[in-house]
Amino acid sequence: MFEVLISHIEEKVTLSEKDKNALQAFFVPKRIRKRQYLLQEGDICKNLAFVSKGLLRTYNVDEKGDEHMNVFGWEGWWISDFNSFLTGIPSVFNIDAIEDSEVLLLSRTNYEEITLAIPVMDRYFRILYQNSIVTKERRLMSSVTDTAEEKYLRLSASNPEIIERIPQNLVASYLGIAPETLSRIKKNLTVKK
Template identity: 75%
Template structure:
């Protein structure tokens, strides 16, 4: 499990053998069964979670009981309610497993200590945060300026393999469209081929 994390880190920064040994000491493994919660709205998020295997989702539920997907996290992704993790405020998101999953967890204190003991990890996390901001800006702009079909096509182009693992109703929620609209889009795209 830890090798998946090391590979992800080394895609962005270089690690020594000593760095790896220190990094490993800060993480705790956790397994989730399909549909099991990692975090529920109202709890304080105590960990950043690295997905070594499986698929999770971050979402909230509105007053009508409708789920609104925010993020999907699969192998090589980090997942958390970041505001809650950083501030200690109650989480506004639920996080649960779409598939059986294996995670590596790090607490806030361990995260802070890790970045002090292995300074290259501070750079690694900064790169992740920068990429996350850019991704969220693009997603926001897409939700404002693109049609439902354009949003689906962009998602399919950037993550084709993941679409096969996520139920259609969750994809529709993530795109901010009705499941029936997504069905029509997919049907029309198949008919055009």
Template identity: 45%
Template sequence: MATEFLLENIKKHVTLTPADEEKLAETCQVKRIKKKQFFLQEGEVQRQLVFVIDGCLRSYSVDENGFEHILQFAPPGWWISDMRSMLEQTPASLNIDAVDESEIIVISKSDLDRLYKEIASFDRFFRILSERSIATHQHRLIDSLSLTAKERYTNFCRQYPSLITCLPQKYVASYIGITPEFLSKMLKEPIKK
């Protein structure tokens, strides 16, 4: 069932043969992660790519003052990783943990590299995913430099509509780059017409 969700996600972008689907399914490992459990901690090397089936994961860094800076949320149907650590097999600069109890599929780096060679459509799928990720991160950077906190909050709601009601406000605040106190005050302000 879990691999079927993954295959549906991939087939939205590329065509896979039954043989391709079988090869992919053979490499997938389904895991459960408890709420607040780490998948990856800063300093470890990421050796598996993660696809979220159920629940939600987040990636973040912690600055020298102990403040978390959330880079990404991964609800069902999203991929998450510390890409530099995964690609270069170097220590991670990000933490990845579960916001909620989650079910994930992991694919090891060695299996991923093999699938890229053996399944042209799989290689194309990840190129499409990478291009979209780069575009999203560019826009997020521009937004963080040029938009108000309220505009960044509106964009967050648009990007993660299923999460806005279930995430702690401190996570939302961290993602948009403000303090939880400022977010609370901002949300209490009357809407201007």
């Protein structure tokens, strides 16, 4: 489980052997079955979750009962309701597993302590936050400027594993389009090839 985490961290910062050995003490491993919740709307997010195996999703449900996808998290990704985690307010999101998954949980206390015990982790988390902000800005801009086909092409180019592993209705929800629209786009792209 920890090999994926260490590999991910080392893509961004350099860890000493001492740092690698110390990391494990801050995380709690957890297995999550397909369709099992990691977090439910209304609960307080008490952990950041690093996905070492599997696939999870963050979404909310509107008053009509329609799901709206926010984020997918697969191997090497972090997933949580960061606002709830930092502020202690109830989450507006659900997080559940699309596949049987394994995550490493980092509590709020351990989140604070890891950056003191392993100072390079402070830089690691700062890099993650910067990347997250850029990604969210691009997604927001795409949602108002791109056509449905452009959104799909951008997603399939940047994250082909999403297209392969995630059910089409969830991909459509993530893109903010109807499943029928996504089917039509995929059919048209196949014809163009």
